Amino acid sequence: AKRRGNTIFLLLLDIPIYTREGGNNAGHTVVVDGKEYDFHLFPSGIINPKAISFIGNGVVIHLPGLFEEAEKNEKKGLKDWEKRLIISDRAHIVFDFHQAVDGLQEVQRQAQEGKNIGTTKKGIGPTYSSKAARTGLRICDLLSDFDEFSSRFKNLAQQYKSMFPTLEIDTEGQLKKLKGYAEKIRPMVRDGVYFMYEALHGSPKKILVEGANAALLDIDFGTYPFVTSSNCTVGGVCTGLGIPPQHVGDVYGVVKAYTTRVGIGAFPTEQINEIGDLLQSRGHEWGVTTGRKRRCGWLDLVILKYAHMINGFTALALTKLDILDVLDEIKIGVAYKLGGKRIPYFPANQEILQKVEVEYETMPGWKTDTTGARKWEDLPPKAQNYIRCVENHVGVPVKWVGVGKSRESMIQLF
Numbered sequence: 001a002k003r004r005g006n007t008i009f010l011l012l013l014d015i016p017i018y019t020r021e022g023g024n025n026a027g028h029t030v031v032v033d034g035k036e037y038d039f040h041l042f043p044s045g046i047i048n049p050k051a052i053s054f055i056g057n058g059v060v061i062h063l064p065g066l067f068e069e070a071e072k073n074e075k076k077g078l079k080d081w082e083k084r085l086i087i088s089d090r091a092h093i094v095f096d097f098h099q100a101v102d103g104l105q106e107v108q109r110q111a112q113e114g115k116n117i118g119t120t121k122k123g124i125g126p127t128y129s130s131k132a133a134r135t136g137l138r139i140c141d142l143l144s145d146f147d148e149f150s151s152r153f154k155n156l157a158q159q160y161k162s163m164f165p166t167l168e169i170d171t172e173g174q175l176k177k178l179k180g181y182a183e184k185i186r187p188m189v190r191d192g193v194y195f196m197y198e199a200l201h202g203s204p205k206k207i208l209v210e211g212a213n214a215a216l217l218d219i220d221f222g223t224y225p226f227v228t229s230s231n232c233t234v235g236g237v238c239t240g241l242g243i244p245p246q247h248v249g250d251v252y253g254v255v256k257a258y259t260t261r262v263g264i265g266a267f268p269t270e271q272i273n274e275i276g277d278l279l280q281s282r283g284h285e286w287g288v289t290t291g292r293k294r295r296c297g298w299l300d301l302v303i304l305k306y307a308h309m310i311n312g313f314t315a316l317a318l319t320k321l322d323i324l325d326v327l328d329e330i331k332i333g334v335a336y337k338l339g340g341k342r343i344p345y346f347p348a349n350q351e352i353l354q355k356v357e358v359e360y361e362t363m364p365g366w367k368t369d370t371t372g373a374r375k376w377e378d379l380p381p382k383a384q385n386y387i388r389c390v391e392n393h394v395g396v397p398v399k400w401v402g403v404g405k406s407r408e409s410m411i412q413l414f
Helices: 063-075 096-113 124-132 146-163 171-188 192-201 235-241 274-282 301-311 350-355 381-394
Strands: 008-013 017-021 028-032 035-039 052-055 085-088 207-211 250-256 259-261 295-297 315-319 329-338 341-343 357-364 398-402 410-412
Touching (some): 052 192, 063 171, 085 171, 085 192, 096 124, 146 171, 207 235, 250 301, 301 381, 315 381, 329 381, 381 398
Parallel strands (some): 017 052
Antiparallel strands (some): 008 207, 259 295, 329 357, 398 410
């Protein structure tokens, strides 16, 4: 069972293979047998000893971060992960200077505009910028001719130094470390396109693709500019892994029973009051990567419908229903109004989004502890009505309902 940011997607194509795209700016907490694991680069399926985990070409990889994450989770009992992890040779590398630049850019934005994007300072934006500018370096470059890699690394470092005069880069020290990491990851690296092709065309396998960030953080479809730097909607499956569209099977949207957001950006259903505080404290809403307090509000079906327009969900997982257990009444945002008129779309422009008025439906709370529920019949009728209301508005069935952190707390409806 997973608890995560707003609407992300999971996708099931019919050994299991778990794959992932995005960077290590997204954190996922996964609870198995009472143990809590925090993942940023590892696919969540790394815990499963029978599954192969694959980090695709769409991921940007900070190598020290990968091994740090491995070490942290090894202390919690993760074993033999290096035998189950495969890394695409086409994935781009996040260097330490990308992370330093991320921090410097945020300081610059704050000084110039009085506001920043609220990045995790993990170097994700600068790395995708290098990728788009064709100056980036990939895993295949690191494992090939190291002299050639070194000269390209030095050129890239120099480019950043000329843009940010205060930036200090220990080029030789960095290269020495990278050479060490190259040998550590060499056995895990494969041609990702060929690996996925074989997986799709060999003996039947279950392939699960994990989206790293919420749909509303997608570089194209999110609340730009307060977004991540990659496509975390369903198109990222094809571009981030090299999977042809006809192989995409079920698409599962994962959404909380209320809405949260880390960092700044428009948030129409946000509750800056005791309701927001209650959701934040009961839901333990802190960002896994940054430790920032998450902003909380009522479930926003406008953004859920928007995420569905883009991703085409075949079913939803509605999580953290139990957080709403104590409320007398619960509101659901069902439409946006501009100048008193309902609008059928999700506004692209941030200033317009700040101005929308939310139309709510109010439902009575169930005032019952749902954490012990294990099947649909165990849920109070008012909680069942809440779930049915979500299904009716979005037009997508809810397949799972989460009432706690453990796997047993995921109620499967069909």
